[in-house]
Amino acid sequence: MGCQYSGYNNNDEIQTNISEPLIDIIKCQFEEYKVLVYSKSDCEDSQKVKQIFRQNDITFEYFEVDNMNEGPQLLVILQKITSRKNPPFVFIKGKFYGSSKEVKNGFASGELSKALLN
Template identity: 30%
Template sequence: MDSIARLASQKAVVIFSKSSCCMSYAIKRLFYEQGVSPTIHELDQDTEGREMEWALMRLGCSPTVPAVFIGGKFVGSANNVMTLHLNGSLKNMLKDAGAIWL
C-alpha cells in the first residue's frame, strides 16, 4: 500500500492500468483529450504488478483497473471518473492538482 501511495503522489495524475483493458484505454484517452499527460503504471507489464493490484483491491478498487489518482488522492475507477467528467468536476480537480492550467 505504501508503494501505491508513493507512486500516486509523484505526479498530478496517476493511472494504474492494464494494457489489455478497454476501460483503461478509454480513461487514458479521456485524460489525453483534456490535455493531461498522466503517469501510467501498466500492472500487467510491471514485475510488482500483482502486488500493486492486491493493494488497489485493499483500497476498495473494484475492478482494480483503471484506478485513477489526482493530486495524490484516489478518485476511483472508470465509472467515478466518467461521472466527474460529465458533471464538470473533473476539470476543476485537474486544475487544482496542477495537471492543466486552462
C-alpha cells in the same frame, strides 16, 4: 466495471507477503503524480480512461500492472486501498477518484476539471 485480472486473489496469505518497499513506492507515486492511473494493457476501460485524459489535454502518468513484475502484489494493494477488484484505478492528487465511469462523469459535470485546476 473495470477489467478482469486473472491474478486477483482474495487470499490473506498473499496479502501478508506484500513488501514494505512496494507500499513505499506507491505512496511516493501518489505524491509525485497529480494524475495517476494503474491500468491493464488489454483492458478496454483502462484504454478509455487514458483516452479521456488525452482528449482533455490532461498530463497523467500510468502504469500497466500486467506488464510489471510486481503487478500481482500491486493489484492486491490497490484492491485494498480502493475496495475495487479490477483496473483501471485512477488517483487524483493522491486520492482514489474512481474508474472509467467516474472519470467520464467527472469531466462531463466539470467536477474533475475543477479538481485538476486546484
